[in-house]
Amino acid sequence: KYYQIPSAIIESFRSFIFHEFTTVLFLVIIFDFFFRGFTMFFLEKEMKYGAIIFQTIVFLILIIVIGENIWTLVPYAVFAPFAGIVAYKSRSIIYSSMMQFLILIILNASAVRLMQ
Numbered sequence: 866k867y868y869q870i871p872s873a874i875i876e877s878f879r880s881f882i883f884h885e886f887t888t889v890l891f892l893v894i895i896f897d898f899f900f901r902g903f904t905m906f907f908l909e910k911e912m913k914y915g916a917i918i919f920q921t922i923v924f925l926i927l928i929i930v931i932g933e934n935i936w937t938l939v940p941y942a943v944f945a946p947f948a949g950i951v952a953y954k955s956r957s958i959i960y961s962s963m964m965q966f967l968i969l970i971i972l973n974a975s976a977v978r979l980m981q
C-alpha cells in the first residue's frame with residue numbers, strides 16, 4: 866500500500882529490468898558514494914565503527930527531512946548499516962553497492978509479484 870512501484874514495471878519484465886538498472890542502481894550508487902564512500906570513510910579514522918552508525922543516522926535524518934514518499938526509501942534505510950559494515954570491512958563501496966542492489970531487486974520483484 867505505501868511502497869510505490871511504477872505501474873509499467875508491474876506489467877512488463879523489460880520495464881522492470883530497465884527500472885532496476887536505471888533508477889534503483891543509480892540511487893544505490895549515489896547513496897553509497899556519498900554516505901559510505903564520502904561520509905563514512907572520511908570519519909572512520911577518528912570514529913572507527915562509530916562512522917557506520919553516524920552515516921546511518923545522517924541517512925535516516927535525510928529520509929525524515931525529505932518526508933514525501935518515505936516508504937519507497939525504507940529498504941535503503943534498513944540496509945544502510947549493513948552496507949556500512951560491508952564497506953567498512955571490505956574497504957570498498959563496490960561490494961556494498963552490489964549487495965544492496967541485489968537485495969533491492971529481490972524485494973522489488975517480490976513486491977511486483979504480490980501486486981499482480
